[in-house]
Amino acid sequence: MNYDTFVDQVAQRTATSSSRATELIRATLETLAERLTGGEVLDLAVQLPDPLRLPLRPTPDIEAxxxxxxxxxxxxxxxxxxxxxxxxxxxxxxxxxxxREAVTGGEFDELVVQLPRDYRDMVEPALAPGATLRRR
Incomplete structure (x- = not known):
């Protein structure tokens, strides 16, 4: 999935502009980078479009x-x-x-297993069979 498609899908799912979706994506990915191990962050980053890799950069001194x-x-x-x-x-x-739609193989599943059960209501919509773009 390319960068523009990623942003457009988030914009449509959140019923916001592309610029607002970009801010939401950045905020989510930066927070996700704090929550995942450095190795998992890097595994995810390599599968996303280049502009989305920057917020996923783990700090060099934090692997945990x-x-x-x-x-x-x-x-x-x-x-x-x-x-x-x-x-x-x-x-x-x-x-x-x-x-989940942008990455291949089981990368998203590997990400999810690092998150505790209280993340379930945020993650399950992505895991649902046929989770597709919500149309307005």
């Missing part, structure tokens, strides 16, 4: 994932994107669904 739950994940995305938490939660779902 930070441990925080879904509520903290959403709160961090909300702050980074400058949106309320319900909008951030919807954005995270949209980005996860689009990431």
């Amino acid at each position: 994932a930070e441990r925080f739950g879904a509520a903290e994940f959403v709160a961090r995305v909300a702050v980074r994107a400058g949106v309320e938490e319900p909008a951030a939660r919807d954005a995270v779902r949209a980005v996860f669904t689009t990431v």
Whole structure:
């Protein structure tokens, strides 16, 4: 999946502009990079379009994932994107669904297993059979 398609899909899923979708994607991927191990972040980054790799860059001194739950994940995305938490939660779902469509093999599944059960309501829509673009 190319960058423009990725942004367009998130924009449609969140019913926002492309520029707003870009902010939501960046905020979600930066937060995801904090939550995953460095190796998993790199595995994911190589499968995404180049502009999406920058927010996934792990810091050189941190290989271990930070441990925080879904509520903290959403709160961090909300702050980074400058949106309320319900909008951030919807954005995270949209980005996860689009990431799943963009990567090959079991990469998304490998990402999901690193997340605790309280992430389930944000991840399950992406795992649903036939999870496709939500039409407005």
